[in-house]
Amino acid sequence: MADVHHWSCPYCNRDATLRDHDYLNGGTSLKIQDPAEGHKHLEWYYVVCPNPKCKKFTLNIGLFEFSYNRVVNEWEVGALLRSWALIPPSRAKAFPDYIPKSILDDYNEACLISDLSPKASATLSRRCLQGILRDFWKVKPGRLVDEVEQIKDKTDPLTWDAIDSVRKVGNIGAHMEKDINLIVDVDPNEAQMLIGLIEIVLKDWYVAREERKNRLLNIKSIADVKDSMKKGKP
Ligand SMILES: [Zn+2]
Numbered sequence: 001m002a003d004v005h006h007w008s009c010p011y012c013n014r015d016a017t018l019r020d021h022d023y024l025n026g027g028t029s030l031k032i033q034d035p036a037e038g039h040k041h042l043e044w045y046y047v048v049c050p051n052p053k054c055k056k057f058t059l060n061i062g063l064f065e066f067s068y069n070r071v072v073n074e075w076e077v078g079a080l081l082r083s084w085a086l087i088p089p090s091r092a093k094a095f096p097d098y099i100p101k102s103i104l105d106d107y108n109e110a111c112l113i114s115d116l117s118p119k120a121s122a123t124l125s126r127r128c129l130q131g132i133l134r135d136f137w138k139v140k141p142g143r144l145v146d147e148v149e150q151i152k153d154k155t156d157p158l159t160w161d162a163i164d165s166v167r168k169v170g171n172i173g174a175h176m177e178k179d180i181n182l183i184v185d186v187d188p189n190e191a192q193m194l195i196g197l198i199e200i201v202l203k204d205w206y207v208a209r210e211e212r213k214n215r216l217l218n219i220k221s222i223a224d225v226k227d228s229m230k231k232g233k234p
Helices: 101-112 118-136 144-150 157-167 172-177 188-232
Strands: 006-008 015-017 023-030 039-048 057-069 074-087
Touching: 039 074, 074 188, 101 118, 101 188, 118 144, 118 188, 144 157, 144 172, 157 188
Parallel strands: none
Antiparallel strands: 006 015, 023 039, 039 057, 057 074
16 A cells, blocks of 8 residues: 555545544454465555545555564564555546546546456556557557657656656566557556556646646736736826
8 A cells, every 4th residue: 555644635636745633544463363375464544635625535445465574573564465445436536627538537447447457457557548648749659668659758757757667567568568459467556556657647748738828828817917007007
């Protein structure tokens, strides 16, 4: 599960630093018998959005590996095995509707099934990313890996670094080189990473462009008002 202190609300889409009174979490160690698959640890997270205009809550659960460390004689919580978004049922963030519907549909569906079928989720994410590259950057259609390469010199270096680092993880790189209809095996964390990448580019490209446009329009309207005031003077 992501660091609970740096949190982003699925309802209002605001990034927030959570204070102690914004969230509760707790866990249970599942170590009754000697199970073939090892002991587990279950952790729940209850967060109320600190944005005063939102204040909605989310509830998530994570299942972790749990083992006894004989060196330090302590039980240790290990890797995250699975996580579930209970409320809201998907971790999809709310994005503005000036982003094309087909792109948002793929993104929302990729989020909805990321736990249940990481493979299907990653396939939808890949199609979503391709849709974004073709709509926003008007790239020449090809393999996803080549389409990504086409924007290397056009996009902001920080966004490019994010794309590049996700490409290097596990099977995701292979995923981008394969035909769009080919389903490649990925684990839940990889599927989640692709979703994270889509969220970054939606924000850095579509949302940033719209906000810039609005700022410029705003400046222009202020300038126009000042200009007409000047002209109105005797
Ligand atoms: Zn919120």
